[in-house]
Amino acid sequence: MIVKMAALISNIGARVAKYQQLVDQLRTQIEARIWPPGEKLPSLRQQAEQSGLSLMTVMHAYEVLESQGWILSKPQSGYYVAPRAAESRPRLPTQAIAKTEQADTNSFVFDVLQATRDPGIMPFGSAFPDPELFPQRQLMRSLVKVSHNLKPSDALNNLPPGNEALRKILAQRYAQQGITLSPDDIVITNGAMEALNLSLQAVTEPGDWVVIENPSFYGALQVIERLKLNAIAIASDVEQGIDLDELEQALQRWPVKACWLMTNRQNPLGFTLSAERKQQLVTLLSRYQVAMIEDDVYSDLYSGHDKPLPAKAFDREGNVLHCGSFSKNLVAGFRVGWVAAGRYAQRVQRIQLMSTLSTSAPMQLALADFLSTRSYDTHLKKLRQTLAKRKQLAQQALRRVLPVDAQISDTPGGYFLWIALPQQINTTQLYHLALKEGISIAPGQLFSGSEGFSHCFRFNTAWPWDARAEAAVETLGKLIAQLESA
Numbered sequence: 314m315i316v317k318m319a320a321l322i323s324n325i326g327a328r329v330a331k332y333q334q335l336v337d338q339l340r341t342q343i344e345a346r347i348w349p350p351g352e353k354l355p356s357l358r359q360q361a362e363q364s365g366l367s368l369m370t371v372m373h374a375y376e377v378l379e380s381q382g383w384i385l386s387k388p389q390s391g392y393y394v395a396p397r398a399a400e401s402r403p404r405l406p407t408q409a410i411a412k413t414e415q416a417d418t419n420s421f422v423f424d425v426l427q428a429t430r431d432p433g434i435m436p437f438g439s440a441f442p443d444p445e446l447f448p449q450r451q452l453m454r455s456l457v458k459v460s461h462n463l464k465p466s467d468a469l470n471n472l473p474p475g476n477e478a479l480r481k482i483l484a485q486r487y488a489q490q491g492i493t494l495s496p497d498d499i500v501i502t503n504g505a506m507e508a509l510n511l512s513l514q515a516v517t518e519p520g521d522w523v524v525i526e527n528p529s530f531y532g533a534l535q536v537i538e539r540l541k542l543n544a545i546a547i548a549s550d551v552e553q554g555i556d557l558d559e560l561e562q563a564l565q566r567w568p569v570k571a572c573w574l575m576t577n578r579q580n581p582l583g584f585t586l587s588a589e590r591k592q593q594l595v596t597l598l599s600r601y602q603v604a605m606i607e608d609d610v611y612s613d614l615y616s617g618h619d620k621p622l623p624a625k626a627f628d629r630e631g632n633v634l635h636c637g638s639f640s641k642n643l644v645a646g647f648r649v650g651w652v653a654a655g656r657y658a659q660r661v662q663r664i665q666l667m668s669t670l671s672t673s674a675p676m677q678l679a680l681a682d683f684l685s686t687r688s689y690d691t692h693l694k695k696l697r698q699t700l701a702k703r704k705q706l707a708q709q710a711l712r713r714v715l716p717v718d719a720q721i722s723d724t725p726g727g728y729f730l731w732i733a734l735p736q737q738i739n740t741t742q743l744y745h746l747a748l749k750e751g752i753s754i755a756p757g758q759l760f761s762g763s764e765g766f767s768h769c770f771r772f773n774t775a776w777p778w779d780a781r782a783e784a785a786v787e788t789l790g791k792l793i794a795q796l797e798s799a
Contacts, residue, residue, distance in 0.1 A: 332366075333587070334589060339383070341590075353390075353392070382395055428748055434753050435752045435753065435781065439753070441773075442696075455679040471678070478681040479501060479684070490620065490622055492626050497658065499652070500661045501650075502650045502672060504640055505636055505638030508636040508650045510536055512634040512657070512661065513536060513573065514664050518570075520541065521571070522567045523545070524564075525537070525545070526582075528549070528766050530760070545569065549579070549584070554584045555594070561597060564601045571606060572604070575608045576607060576623060577609055588621070595624050603632070604632050609625075609637050610641050611726070634655070635652065637652075648673070649673075707730065707774035707786075719732060720732070738793060740757050740767060740768060741757075754770045
């Protein structure tokens with residue numbers, strides 16, 4: 314993959330405010346204890362000279378860090394690292410997940426997903442947004458159109474790597490972010506899960522070690538168990554994402570072959586890594602020659618004006634396999650995804666031919682037809698606005714019923730909330746109680762092989778916020794109160 318440096322630098326500059334870059338840098342240094350608790354930071358003038366930033370920019374960054382509790386200002390003395398800043402976020406140790414734990418998770422995932430299929434259940438535990446938000450009529454028109462013009466040769470023409478027109482459109486959308494990819498680098502798949510599966514198979518053998526986040530998307534645990542791989546779960550948090558120091562320690566300790574990570578709106582925590590941390594991540598994995606499988610299915614559900622870059626944008630050596638899908642932002646039923654596999658593209662195609670053969674030709678053709686118009690971007694803009702409104706309403710309703718010390722992740726974009734209840738409340742118990750009341754949630758047990766998130770749950774805010782949803786949240790609050798007082 315060739316990245317146009319000028320466009321990339323321009324994109325990064327437009328997306329990350331200078332003061333925020335300094336905030337992220339200093340916060341990372343404090344976490345790494347380069348600046349331990351009680352240590353005096355460089356003065357505003359010194360920091361401005363070292364960083365090349367203006368005095369006002371440095372002052373703004375220090376004020377943000379102070380408001381977040383990382384540093385303290387002392388009159389006529391300067392700025393100091395807060396006494397417990399480095400310990401303010403408890404971290405879970407690196408954890409190697411045993412296969413038996415994965416199998417247990419796999420079984421529980423099946424039960425939870427089956428429950429969300431019941432139309433009588435309030436689907437707060439679902440992984441998908443409300444299908445009524447998708448442009449069903451326009452998509453059906455495209456499908457009818459291509460079906461009428463379908464030729465016998467189309468079945469062969471849409472075998473791996475997939476429909477040429479669709480791959481060209483995807484390459485053009487990458488180019489809009491300053492990422493230059495050949496359509497031949499892209500393989501069309503049966504949804505993102507096949508893209509992720511094929512990517513992992515392309516870079517590993519049974520028995521290899523794979524890094525995932527902790528907590529992580531449960532699909533990663535399922536695939537790792539099926540492919541007979543070993544998982545190393547690295548601590549991640551809502552604000553900073555994956556712990557890069559802990560990741561490097563794992564790379565030094567185990568012969569890691571691949572990482573399966575989400576850098577934009579991670580499921581379930583919702584964080585988006587800064588451009589700086591994405592670049593650090595890619596550089597780190599390149600140093601250890603570890604492939605990265607980037608699960609980026611929520612990339613178009615961002616907040617604000619600019620779409621965040623994927624980690625793929627910083628890849629210079631072809632180590633990142635970037636996986637995407639239309640299932641979360643356009644149409645779930647078509648089951649069309651892709652992987653920008655680069656130098657692994659041929660291997661991914663061979664594995665696909667030996668397993669599912671190919672993605673549905675009519676679905677590929679219909680999507681290529683729909684995406685050739687401006688309808689997709691118009692739809693995405695409206696979708697993001699609707700999801701943001703529903704997420705805000707859900708947060709307001711939840712804050713009215715949750716315990717005072719409950720924490721709700723407030724990350725922009727997407728449609729998930731990550732909720733941490735008081736430690737004594739087990740959300741697997743809550744899940745079973747809620748299900749009896751016709752409500753599903755996604756308990757923390759789904760997303761980790763450890764017990765560290767047994768008091769947490771993921772909440773889907775993408776559904777219509779009406780009287781039924783309000784009543785379901787009220788019921789959920791009563792059930793949580795019962796467990797808290799038990």
